[in-house]
Amino acid sequence: MKKYDVIIIGGCASGLAAAINAHRIYPELSVAVIEKLPRVGKKILATGNGRCNLSNEQAEKFVYHIYTNDGFAAKVLKKCSVKNTLVFFSSLGLKTYTDGEGRIYPLSNTAASVLDALRAHLDGIDIITGVAVNEIKKQKSGFVLNGEYRCEKLIMAAGGKASPSQGSDGSGYALAGGLGHTVTKLYPALVPLTADPAVTKPLKGVRIHKAKIGLYKNEELIGSSDGEILFTDGGISGIAAMETASAFERNKEKGADIYASIDLVPDIDDIGVFLAALCRENKRDFDTLLTGLMPKAAGIAVLKACGLYSASKSIDELKKKDIENIVNTIHNFRIKVTGTKGFANAQVTSGGVSVKEINPATMESRICENLFFAGEIIDVDGPCGGFNLQWAWSSGLIAGRLGGNGK
Ligand SMILES: Cc1cc2nc3c(=O)[nH]c(=O)nc-3n(C[C@H](O)[C@H](O)[C@H](O)COP(=O)(O)OP(=O)(O)OC[C@H]3O[C@@H](n4cnc5c(N)ncnc54)[C@H](O)[C@@H]3O)c2cc1C
Structure with a gap:
């Protein structure tokens, strides 16, 4: 011995x-x-x-x-x-x-x-x-x-x-x-979230440098963070998302509806005025309307979530309530969270x-x-x-x- x-x-x-x-x-x-x-x-x-x-x-x-x-x-x-x-x-x-x-x-x-x-x-x-x-x-x-x-x-x-x-x-x-x-x-903990692929797949590779993310279970805030988020094939990674993962794990239970609410542009509060001016100017289309604020794919996802994305219409047809809808969605982009990537990928x-x-x-x-x-x-x-x-x-x-x- x-x-x-x-x-x-x-x-x-x-x-x-x-x-x-x-x-x-x-x-x-x-x-x-x-x-x-x-x-x-x-x-x-x-x-x-x-x-x-x-x-x-x-x-x-x-x-x-x-x-x-x-x-x-x-x-x-x-x-x-x-x-x-x-x-x-x-x-x-x-x-x-x-x-x-x-x-x-x-x-x-x-x-x-x-x-x-x-x-x-x-x-x-x-x-x-x-x-x-x-x-x-x-x-x-x-x-x-x-x-x-x-x-x-x-x-x-x-x-x-x-x-x-x-x-x-x-x-x-x-x-x-x-x-x-x-x-x-x-x-x-400190692990990527898995989330509704219908939303995340088209956004794969999109990085938002300064986002805010809140996790809600049946409308109750259970975790939050801010910083970078990165959309992946079937989920959300990046420091801010990873920091909410243990809240998901601690609160998950059968049947509980947990979703992420992401503020894609948290630091600018006059987005409505900014967008109204862009629409009046009418020099952009639906693909590029939001590219001054976020990556193109994220902008398209926001407009689709609002039910406003259209290749045929022009942006000067957007009404005041449409712009309000876009602004609300930019600040509250919701995705259903289904899990985390588990211990194998946790830090x-x-x-x-x-x-x-x-x-x-x-x-x-x-x-x-x-x-x-x-x-x-x-x-x-x-x-x-x-x-x-x-x-x-x-x-x-x-x-x-x-x-x-x-x-
Ligand atoms: C990819 C990644 C990136 C990270 N980046 C950062 C960062 O930048 N900053 C930060 O603060 N934290 C970071 N972390 C977290 C940080 O690395 C850990 O919190 C830290 O290493 C914990 O140190 P520890 O010595 O307690 O455990 P560990 O570093 O996990 O070490 C435990 C050791 O014990 C050994 N061991 C386990 N069981 C046995 C056994 N039965 N017999 C003998 N040996 C055993 C293991 O092989 C291992 O070498 C990161 C983690 C990961 C996975």
Whole structure:
């Protein structure tokens, strides 16, 4: 049996941060990371479209608007802030920049730099790859994993169920459950919606940069977001749509009618006057009437939804009530939502190990001594923009303190 002082299950964002911190603070302890994939950090490489949006400067300021279980997340981010995280990365030799919306990226703009920085600091830590932990036995003191590895302290950083092709297959939840922990209901989050193909198919590939989207269940608002939306063959993608997906999953039930109401032009409020002038001028046709406001295909879809699209009529025949109808439809373009693209395509899992059973000051289990949690396995998640990785770093760095007051 191989014996370690500390074992970390999962060698990606939160697990590598925890391992490096534990080794730095307690160089006298033996530390091992057990990762089921052949290499550590696979998911990091896929983040931010290969650029790794590793944090967001707004994470603490808006913590109560951003994260689920926000009170717990706020305590964790207070203990290990965005600033602490950037100091950690700088100590690994990684510099970052912040874009106009507060999103933080590596200066190189490549996710590989983030993984390189972490991997360069794994000396002295045993990295055991290609081994999936499938059994944990709690001993009087410590834990035995797979009947092969023994440790005094165990950090579970095995991620959630989202994007299982990158290793996170949800096995961590069963392991946590086996140690007495409650796992809340799990939902895919940050994932494209599937929607009425009759509407979305003709719009395939159309991107609206600044839209607002609200999800309604039987006329009640259940989720909303703003930003980019991208129509796909059978659905709606883009950050704004993906951010409403967990609301869909949490509210779906047999027979419930859930639809998206999209404001295609949210920032202009005199569209009626603008359109009336265009119609009077009569220099456009129905195909191009709305191209000053949105992509052509979206404009045609709006006119069709209003029942006003006509190749034969000219636009100066449109009446005042027709223009009102067009304006209302631009601000409330409705599509029936039928589902989401599920865990296979999700960026994050919503739900996880109950925060009631974890001490946010240390990330230690309140019910199993010497067991710590870090990252997505915990019931905390946030929107796009670097918030989920920030959660992974903060919780991982704290877990790596192993209950002490280290960095
Ligand atoms: C395509 C994509 C893009 C994303 N982009 C961003 C972004 O730009 N910014 C952002 O903030 N967030 C982003 N996210 C979310 C972010 O990547 C995750 O929230 C974060 O990686 C979670 O870190 P983690 O260490 O907790 O879990 P994971 O990164 O999922 O790592 C868990 C690790 O544990 C291993 N493992 C699982 N079970 C076992 C087991 N039983 N035994 C051994 N090993 C095991 C897995 O193989 C994996 O390597 C993105 C996610 C995806 C899928």
